[in-house]
Amino acid sequence: MRTRVKICGITRLQDALAAVEAGADALGFVFYPPSPRAVTPAQAAEIIAALPPFVTTTALFVNAQRNEIDEVVALTQVDLLQFHGDETPEFCQSVQKPFIRALRVKPETDLQAAAQDYAAARALLLDTYVAGVPGGTGAVFDWQLIPETLRPKIVLAGGLTPQSVAQAVAQIRPWAVDVSGGVEQAPGIKDAQKIQEFINEVNRVHV
Numbered sequence: 255m256r257t258r259v260k261i262c263g264i265t266r267l268q269d270a271l272a273a274v275e276a277g278a279d280a281l282g283f284v285f286y287p288p289s290p291r292a293v294t295p296a297q298a299a300e301i302i303a304a305l306p307p308f309v310t311t312t313a314l315f316v317n318a319q320r321n322e323i324d325e326v327v328a329l330t331q332v333d334l335l336q337f338h339g340d341e342t343p344e345f346c347q348s349v350q351k352p353f354i355r356a357l358r359v360k361p362e363t364d365l366q367a368a369a370q371d372y373a374a375a376r377a378l379l380l381d382t383y384v385a386g387v388p389g390g391t392g393a394v395f396d397w398q399l400i401p402e403t404l405r406p407k408i409v410l411a412g413g414l415t416p417q418s419v420a421q422a423v424a425q426i427r428p429w430a431v432d433v434s435g436g437v438e439q440a441p442g443i444k445d446a447q448k449i450q451e452f453i454n455e456v457n458r459v460h461v
């Protein structure tokens with residue numbers, strides 16, 4: 255089965271359209287103000303309104319207040335939420351919108367237990383644990399920590415690049431891969447050529 259691709263940290267319409275043109279399945283928008291990739295609900299709404307159909311849009315939050323999430327959902331009409339902070343299973347489910355749960359992985363992380371706790375999540379997005387930083391660090395974790403049984407429900411993230419993604423897909427066979435820094439020319443500014451290379455590399459594994 256083809257591995258889906260999500261390009262995260264979109265801040266500009268031209269980057270969103272380049273990603274779609276290159277074959278991206280999903281785009282991510284960061285609603286975490288300290289991030290260099292943060293967008294306002296109005297900015298995201300303008301980009302999302304200009305997209306063609308059949309592109310999944312995702313809103314990323316880190317311990318946001320419920321009213322902030324509700325505002326983003328109402329203004330942007332995103333398809334999925336991505337919780338990247340300490341949100342509990344109860345909180346994630348309370349928003350009543352499909353969600354993916356990001357987990358920051360370190361050797362002692364019990365992914366089986368997390369999968370049970372967040373059973374209502376559409377997928378588990380695995381990023382690398384870096385102390386004091388909630389994500390988007392460009393750091394890679396040990397993919398062997400991912401239990402075989404979970405792999406069809408995993409969105410693999412964390413420091414993926416056009417150079418590394420084919421090996422990741424061949425080795426782990428995740429449902430999807432997610433990239434931000436690896437396809438940028440500067441934080442928040444995507445590189446259309448790197449996006450195309452990234453997606454070509456993913457698809458190369460499946461031919």
Ligand SMILES: O=C(O)c1ccccc1N[C@@H]1O[C@H](COP(=O)(O)O)[C@@H](O)[C@H]1O
Nearest residue numbers: 262289388389390392412413433434435
């Ligand atoms: O991108 C950010 O700035 C960010 C901030 C806070 C939480 C998550 C963030 N990004 C997500 O982290 C993963 C991995 O990113 P990278 O490829 O290693 O740069 C991905 O889901 C990003 O969207």
